[in-house]
Amino acid sequence: MLEFIRANYVTIITLVILVAVITAVIVKLIKDKKKGIGSCGHKCCDCPMSGQCHLNS
Amino acid sequence: MGIRIALAGNPNSGKTTLFNLLTGSNQYVGNWPGVTVEKKEGKIKNNQDVTLTDLPGIYSLSPYTTEEIVARDYLIDEKPDAIINIVDGTNLERNLYLTTQIIELGIPVVIAINMMDIVNKNGDIIDIEALSGQLLCPVVEISALKGTGIDEVVEMAIEIAKGDPAPIKHNFSGEVEHALAHIEEAVVHDMPPEKQRWYSVKIFEGDKRVIEQLKIPPDVLSHIREDIELAEKELDDDAESIIINERYVYITKITEKCYKKAHKGKLSTSDKIDRVVTSRIFGLPIFAAIMFFVYYIAMQTIGKGATDWVNDVLFGDWIPSLLERFLEPSLPAWLYGLINDGIVAGVGSVLGFVPQLLVLFVMLAILEDCGYMSRVAFVMDRIFRHFGLSGKSFIPMLIGTGCGVPGIMASRTIENEKDRRMTVITTTFIPCSAKLPIIGFIAGALFGGSGLVAASAYFIGVAAIIVSGIMLKKTKRFAGKPSPFVMELPAYHLPTVGTVFHSTWERGWSFIRKALTIILLSTIVLWFLLNFGFENGFGMVEDVDNSLIAKVGNAFSWIFIPLGWGNWKTAVAAVTGLIAKENVVSTFGQLYHFGGELAENGDELWTALSNDFNSFSGGHAALAGYSYLLFNLLCAPCFAAIGAIRREMNSAKWTWFAIGYQCGFAYLISLMVYQFGCLFTGDYKSHIIGLVAAVVALAGMCYFLFRKNKYNENHLLTK
Numbered sequence: 001m002l003e004f005i006r007a008n009y010v011t012i013i014t015l016v017i018l019v020a021v022i023t024a025v026i027v028k029l030i031k032d033k034k035k036g037i038g039s040c041g042h043k044c045c046d047c048p049m050s051g052q053c054h055l056n057s
Numbered sequence: 058m059g060i061r062i063a064l065a066g067n068p069n070s071g072k073t074t075l076f077n078l079l080t081g082s083n084q085y086v087g088n089w090p091g092v093t094v095e096k097k098e099g100k101i102k103n104n105q106d107v108t109l110t111d112l113p114g115i116y117s118l119s120p121y122t123t124e125e126i127v128a129r130d131y132l133i134d135e136k137p138d139a140i141i142n143i144v145d146g147t148n149l150e151r152n153l154y155l156t157t158q159i160i161e162l163g164i165p166v167v168i169a170i171n172m173m174d175i176v177n178k179n180g181d182i183i184d185i186e187a188l189s190g191q192l193l194c195p196v197v198e199i200s201a202l203k204g205t206g207i208d209e210v211v212e213m214a215i216e217i218a219k220g221d222p223a224p225i226k227h228n229f230s231g232e233v234e235h236a237l238a239h240i241e242e243a244v245v246h247d248m249p250p251e252k253q254r255w256y257s258v259k260i261f262e263g264d265k266r267v268i269e270q271l272k273i274p275p276d277v278l279s280h281i282r283e284d285i286e287l288a289e290k291e292l293d294d295d296a297e298s299i300i301i302n303e304r305y306v307y308i309t310k311i312t313e314k315c316y317k318k319a320h321k322g323k324l325s326t327s328d329k330i331d332r333v334v335t336s337r338i339f340g341l342p343i344f345a346a347i348m349f350f351v352y353y354i355a356m357q358t359i360g361k362g363a364t365d366w367v368n369d370v371l372f373g374d375w376i377p378s379l380l381e382r383f384l385e386p387s388l389p390a391w392l393y394g395l396i397n398d399g400i401v402a403g404v405g406s407v408l409g410f411v412p413q414l415l416v417l418f419v420m421l422a423i424l425e426d427c428g429y430m431s432r433v434a435f436v437m438d439r440i441f442r443h444f445g446l447s448g449k450s451f452i453p454m455l456i457g458t459g460c461g462v463p464g465i466m467a468s469r470t471i472e473n474e475k476d477r478r479m480t481v482i483t484t485t486f487i488p489c490s491a492k493l494p495i496i497g498f499i500a501g502a503l504f505g506g507s508g509l510v511a512a513s514a515y516f517i518g519v520a521a522i523i524v525s526g527i528m529l530k531k532t533k534r535f536a537g538k539p540s541p542f543v544m545e546l547p548a549y550h551l552p553t554v555g556t557v558f559h560s561t562w563e564r565g566w567s568f569i570r571k572a573l574t575i576i577l578l579s580t581i582v583l584w585f586l587l588n589f590g591f592e593n594g595f596g597m598v599e600d601v602d603n604s605l606i607a608k609v610g611n612a613f614s615w616i617f618i619p620l621g622w623g624n625w626k627t628a629v630a631a632v633t634g635l636i637a638k639e640n641v642v643s644t645f646g647q648l649y650h651f652g653g654e655l656a657e658n659g660d661e662l663w664t665a666l667s668n669d670f671n672s673f674s675g676g677h678a679a680l681a682g683y684s685y686l687l688f689n690l691l692c693a694p695c696f697a698a699i700g701a702i703r704r705e706m707n708s709a710k711w712t713w714f715a716i717g718y719q720c721g722f723a724y725l726i727s728l729m730v731y732q733f734g735c736l737f738t739g740d741y742k743s744h745i746i747g748l749v750a751a752v753v754a755l756a757g758m759c760y761f762l763f764r765k766n767k768y769n770e771n772h773l774l775t776k
Contacts, residue, residue: 010384010387011388011389011392014384014388014392014396018395018396021577025578028574029575029578038462038697
């Protein structure tokens with residue numbers, strides 16, 4: 001086992017970093033969705049047009 | 058308990074600039090009226106006990122617009138301790154109309170005369186003390202842009218918040234005052250004395266919301282109605298007009314005593330500029346020239362140099378060299394391929410366009426902040442109205458240049474349901490920031506980075522909106538008069554570094570964040586679909602034509618043969634654009650780095666794409682490339698924007714109609730461009746079926762454009 005880790009530690013570290021980045025991105029996207037942050041990069045309440053949208057809906 | 062202060066004033070008088078200065082917040086500031094439509098709260102920087110509320114810009118306290126309702130409801134229901142009334146000193150008379158109403162609310166008011174630097178520059182004189190004496194409330198000179206007089210106005214507001222409201226000096230004519238006295242006696246005598254005046258005036262005006270709110274019994278209403286009718290009869294006007302007229306008479310008396318205009322009757326600098334830039338003859342050519350210049354600078358000069366560096370040096374040399382040196386020897390081929398040919402190639406090809414985008418965003422922010430974009434809406438309204446459209450549709454398009462989602466949502470400002478639906482369907486024809494990499498990519502690969510191609514994308518977007526508007530307006534579902542469009546043109550001013558930087562940062566960071574999240578995930582999924590498939594059983598493939606994505610692409614790529622790019626690579630890239638439009642470029646980035654067969658150099662990538670387009674189209678690379686560009690610009694937007702369309706339409710049927718229309722329109726335009734292009738180059742024999750289809754499409758479009766509008770109201774009347 002140790003031999004395997006020693007031989008492949010760069011691959012393991014790279015994979016761990018890659019999985020961590022992917023997980024972080026997915027978590028961030030879910031959190032943004034829950035916070036109401038749209039693809040334009042901000043929440044509806046920060047949008048200059050938000051009053052129009054929410055008053056009508 | 059803390060003190061609550063409201064900021065109220067006309068649109069574009071500088072409320073949000075003052076709010077940002079006082080609270081240290083970063084609310085969006087735009088140099089066109091109507092930027093703030095919802096109230097925003099913040100604590101004053103050096104005094105956390107004071108809460109400041111930024112209200113939408115309003116012209117009056119009548120409930121005609123959403124903004125007026127929001128502001129009025131807050132001032133009446135929430136009862137702030139004081140109001141800072143921001144008055145644009147360069148438009149004193151018009152701004153004081155709101156002031157006369159705010160003073161009647163029974164809340165302590167301090168008047169902040171903003172833009173005093175411009176007033177002084179114009180040589181005009183406002184006698185602050187005399188104005189204060191006329192209105193019976195404190196008046197302070199400020200310049201929100203330069204930050205002068207700010208502390209003084211806050212200190213004054215805090216001081217008056219602790220006291221009682223100032224008495225009201227303005228008296229209406231005898232007939233009106235007589236009716237108001239009756240109203241006060243009959244309806245509002247139970248209210249605090251300072252509130253009675255405002256409610257009485259509103260009842261006199263026949264304000265339905267106030268009458269409903271007070272639940273006035275019908276007999277009382279009928280009684281006071283007699284007094285109002287008497288005043289109307291004596292003054293020979295309707296109640297609302299009487300109040301408006303008398304307010305303006307009062308304002309004229311005030312300004313005669315405390316306002317001296319240096320160049321009375323003469324045109325201001327803004328007026329002189331507007332005579333040229335909004336003129337019927339020069340308005341549109343100037344707009345076209347400016348937009349061409351903006352895209353030329355962004356795509357071909359400063360932007361191109363920086364983008365070339367990012368593509369060729371950063372993502373073409375430095376990062377791949379580092380990966381090659383440190384990771385390639387130690388990693389299995391598949392993992393190295395995923396990182397280098399998948400993530401770096403995919404995300405890098407999108408990020409490579411950031412410099413061009415930033416230059417474009419800076420220039421658009423300058424145009425917005427100096428006040429030119431408001432003029433464009435005015436110029437476009439004249440053109441749009443000629444075709445039965447409203448200039449109101451141009452505001453969502455203006456916002457849509459950043460991102461289609463808020464652009465689609467901005468269509469809510471259009472009251473007319475039919476016009477609103479049409480705007481929702483057509484807004485995404487304007488290239489958003491996500492489509493700019495596609496423009497840059499195709500322009501770079503097939504047109505030598507021509508700024509003309511980039512500018513043409515913008516104008517084709519505008520033309521697509523006009524053409525769609527004309528065609529749709531002649532159908533039963535969209536027929537009708539265009540919504541009226543009223544917009545105040547703000548005075549031109551030099552753009553501020555802060556506002557331009559803020560606007561550029563917001564848009565640029567949003568683009569980068571998307572590349573590092575959605576695009577990154579997409580590149581990983583695409584890498585797997587591109588590298589796995591069936592070659593002697595399922596597994597990693599050596600030939601990309603055997604990949605899973607190639608199989609999927611081949612199943613539908615034939616649809617695009619008449620458009621000149623019926624190949625699985627281009628078809629798949631176009632479809633991945635539905636996730637996010639940047640994905641089109643990201644997909645090409647990966648496709649041409651497959652198996653590391655290409656050095657990571659922008660020029661080589663572009664050469665490979667150019668060669669492929671040449672082979673798909675039988676030697677018409679530029680035509681096929683332009684057809685591809687148009688299809689991606691005009692077809693259905695990304696999923697986020699489709700979601701926004703669904704929310705705005707509130708109907709699955711209308712959403713599908715929008716997607717179907719956009720895709721169909723994009724297909725027909727691309728078909729015509731490619732087929733007629735081939736015809737003009739003399740090569741039509743091999744495309745005869747496509748050419749016939751293009752002729753039929755053109756004939757159909759001409760029919761819809763030029764047929765008589767049977768739903769036109771004038772036409773119906775003469776029938």
